[in-house]
Amino acid sequence: MNTAPPQRAGVAGSADAVAPPVRAADWYRRKRTREAMLVACFLLPSLMIFFLYRILPLGWNVILSFEYWSPLKAARFAGLDNYAEMFLEDDVFWQALTNTLIFILASPIAILLALAVALAVNSDLKGAAIYRTIIFLSYPLMSVAVGIVWRWLYDERGGFINFVLRGTGLIKEPIPFLQSFGWALPSVILADIWQVVGFYMIILLTGLQSIPQHLYEAARIDGAPASARFLRITLPMLRPSLFICAVIGILNSFTAFDLVYVMTGGGPAHATELLVTHIYNMGFGETRFDYAAALTVVQFTLLVILTFLANRAVGGNAGSVESA
Amino acid sequence: MARLTLSALRKSYGAHAVVHGVDLDVADREFIVLVGPSGCGKSTILRMIAGLEEITSGSIAIDGRVVNEVDPKDRDIAMVFQDYALYPHMTVEQNMAFSLRYRGFAKAEIRQRVAAAARMLDIETLVARLPRQLSGGQRQRVAMGRAIVRDPKVFLFDEPLSNLDAKLRVAMRTEIKALRQRVPVTTVYVTHDQVEAMTLADRIVVLDKGTAQQIGTPEEVYETPASTFVAAFMGAPPMNLLPASLSGEGAVELPGGTRLQLSGASSSRLDRAPSREIWFGVRPEHLVPARDTSKAEIVAKARVVEPLGSDTMVQFDLGGVALIARMPPKSVRAPGDPLAFTMDPHDVHVFDRASGRRI
Numbered sequence: 039m040n041t042a043p044p045q046r047a048g049v050a051g052s053a054d055a056v057a058p059p060v061r062a063a064d065w066y067r068r069k070r071t072r073e074a075m076l077v078a079c080f081l082l083p084s085l086m087i088f089f090l091y092r093i094l095p096l097g098w099n100v101i102l103s104f105e106y107w108s109p110l111k112a113a114r115f116a117g118l119d120n121y122a123e124m125f126l127e128d129d130v131f132w133q134a135l136t137n138t139l140i141f142i143l144a145s146p147i148a149i150l151l152a153l154a155v156a157l158a159v160n161s162d163l164k165g166a167a168i169y170r171t172i173i174f175l176s177y178p179l180m181s182v183a184v185g186i187v188w189r190w191l192y193d194e195r196g197g198f199i200n201f202v203l204r205g206t207g208l209i210k211e212p213i214p215f216l217q218s219f220g221w222a223l224p225s226v227i228l229a230d231i232w233q234v235v236g237f238y239m240i241i242l243l244t245g246l247q248s249i250p251q252h253l254y255e256a257a258r259i260d261g262a263p264a265s266a267r268f269l270r271i272t273l274p275m276l277r278p279s280l281f282i283c284a285v286i287g288i289l290n291s292f293t294a295f296d297l298v299y300v301m302t303g304g305g306p307a308h309a310t311e312l313l314v315t316h317i318y319n320m321g322f323g324e325t326r327f328d329y330a331a332a333l334t335v336v337q338f339t340l341l342v343i344l345t346f347l348a349n350r351a352v353g354g355n356a357g358s359v360e361s362a
Numbered sequence: 363m364a365r366l367t368l369s370a371l372r373k374s375y376g377a378h379a380v381v382h383g384v385d386l387d388v389a390d391r392e393f394i395v396l397v398g399p400s401g402c403g404k405s406t407i408l409r410m411i412a413g414l415e416e417i418t419s420g421s422i423a424i425d426g427r428v429v430n431e432v433d434p435k436d437r438d439i440a441m442v443f444q445d446y447a448l449y450p451h452m453t454v455e456q457n458m459a460f461s462l463r464y465r466g467f468a469k470a471e472i473r474q475r476v477a478a479a480a481r482m483l484d485i486e487t488l489v490a491r492l493p494r495q496l497s498g499g500q501r502q503r504v505a506m507g508r509a510i511v512r513d514p515k516v517f518l519f520d521e522p523l524s525n526l527d528a529k530l531r532v533a534m535r536t537e538i539k540a541l542r543q544r545v546p547v548t549t550v551y552v553t554h555d556q557v558e559a560m561t562l563a564d565r566i567v568v569l570d571k572g573t574a575q576q577i578g579t580p581e582e583v584y585e586t587p588a589s590t591f592v593a594a595f596m597g598a599p600p601m602n603l604l605p606a607s608l609s610g611e612g613a614v615e616l617p618g619g620t621r622l623q624l625s626g627a628s629s630s631r632l633d634r635a636p637s638r639e640i641w642f643g644v645r646p647e648h649l650v651p652a653r654d655t656s657k658a659e660i661v662a663k664a665r666v667v668e669p670l671g672s673d674t675m676v677q678f679d680l681g682g683v684a685l686i687a688r689m690p691p692k693s694v695r696a697p698g699d700p701l702a703f704t705m706d707p708h709d710v711h712v713f714d715r716a717s718g719r720r721i
Contacts, residue, residue: 258433258435259435260508274451275451
């Protein structure tokens with residue numbers, strides 16, 4: 039392949055004098071076009087999959103949310119009717135939205151817990167590698183399995199937690215964790231935290247291990263106490279990892295369908311209903327796909343706003359790795 | 363300003379000893395360079411002085427106060443790290459002010475000190491930038507500025523120029539030398555580059571395998587190396603070392619049968635040789651082209667010719683041993699050209715073959 043720009047043709051008296059002059063700018067423009075086409079060829083398969091399975095359904099979903107639609111009838115334009123019903127008449131929507139936001143607000147607890155664990159297993163703690171592996175093992179488990187295990191742990195009669203609490207004399211009567219309106223949501227959130235904390239720990243541990251030791255040594259010589267080293271070096275340097283955890287936490291809160299579905303089914307009395315379980319119930323329980331589509335649009339919008347805010351909270355350059 | 367004293371300093375990692383009892387007395391305002399190959403223990407010694415590594419045995423004293431158990435922040439030292447160790451999320455100004463914040467300085471004084479250091483290092487226009495927005499040389503200056511603002515008793519430099527390209531390294535070396543004249547603080551500087559050591563040091567400590575092979579001024583280390591290791595390590599190209607034998611009455615027999623007669627002090631010191639087997643050393647610049655070939659002590663043919671502009675480096679063989687000579691420019695043109703050298707007996711070095719120590 040010719041990689042050098044051609045010389046300007048048209049030297050007087052030479053054979054090239056009759057040929058049209060090839061300008062360097064044209065050559066570079068053609069080269070850029072060729073490169074752009076090559077890039078497009080590499081990206082096309084992925085873009086097609088992304089378009090077919092993400093963009094197209096999303097677009098269709100948005101259209102559907104403004105229609106009356108059922109599989110057996112032709113669609114009719116509904117305007118904002120589905121949204122009006124959602125915001126003005128659907129109490130379950132508000133309950134599900136509140137629960138979803140509570141779920142999101144709980145994710146910092148999981149991140150803090152994971153940070154504490156990551157700091158511990160990143161230290162000279164004896165057997166740190168074993169603890170690291172054990173803590174991470176909760177993450178690859180299927181959510182359905184986690185739900186079943188925690189349902190058993192929370193069981194009012196034979197559950198391990200009630201057994202321990204009663205055995206230690208902390209309670210006299212067993213607590214109906216998953217059957218009580220007050221206890222159900224915190225109980226599900228705790229199970230969710232248990233499952234994701236290992237994953238957060240690995241992300242944060244990777245972040246911790248990428249912080250150059252020289253920074254801590256310089257800070258020790260500079261006279262910064264341990265608390266200042268944590269606040270002024272560790273936390274700022276962990277910003278990209280914390281952002282990833284926050285985004286995963288938000289996504290997880292919006293998509294924790296299987297855990298909730300297995301543990302409580304959204305009950306009791308919608309106490310653990312999330313937007314995602316409400317969407318499922320509307321779409322597949324009541325075959326109101328149009329209304330479910332409107333719920334999905336609201337959930338999607340919330341997700342975008344929260345991700346944007348999380349990115350802003352970490353300085354707007356999330357994902358970038360700073361180096362000296 | 364302070365004296366720094368290392369006494370029988372040792373460091374081991376389990377059964378593996380890396381520093382084997384180093385003694386060193388650094389005078390007030392003296393610039394000491396620890397030089398040696400990778401793994402010789404120079405950075406470990408520096409880190410022990412800084413308090414970043416525990417001492418296995420021995421002691422470190424700053425101004426007479428033993429600081430073995432003293433926290434790094436309380437040793438009144440400042441350190442410039444190999445990779446600068448600038449806090450990447452802080453501006454240049456915040457980096458330089460960081461240590462002062464934790465030492466109870468008033469905000470006005472912090473500003474004044476940072477401004478003064480920035481002025482001295484010519485980085486005044488960079489104070490609002492982040493480290494990633496700086497070039498390697500600028501980062502290096504900021505790292506030095508961070509040390510200067512502290513006004514510490516001892517400066518520690520851990521291979522500060524090794525991340526810079528060759529041209530910038532030379533420029534920064536000159537800057538460090540100039541800075542040192544303006545801020546004459548007791549300094550320990552670690553490098554593996556013998557040119558840095560020679561140009562910057564008041565005294566050099568040549569280290570090998572955790573042992574100080576020689577401590578002396580750059581001239582002493584270069585002109586009277588204490589061992590074959592020092593002779594080969596200091597100088598570029600290194601000293602030529604040939605296996606030779608003493609043949610009595612101050613004479614040395616070189617490979618290929620060449621016999622060299624040493625005279626005066628050079629001759630008398632051969633009497634102290636523990637054995638007849640020696641290393642004979644001569645620096646490339648001390649192989650002097652002979653005007654009269656019949657009086658030359660070494661006659662050979664050029665094998666490789668490397669013109670450097672100011673000099674021409676010529677490689678040749680003597681009795682199967684490769685030697686190198688630094689010759690005037692254009693004095694030798696091509697491989698195969700005849701060579702003839704004489705040597706001043708005062709410029710040759712003799713080392714015991716078994717121990718490698720200077721005789």
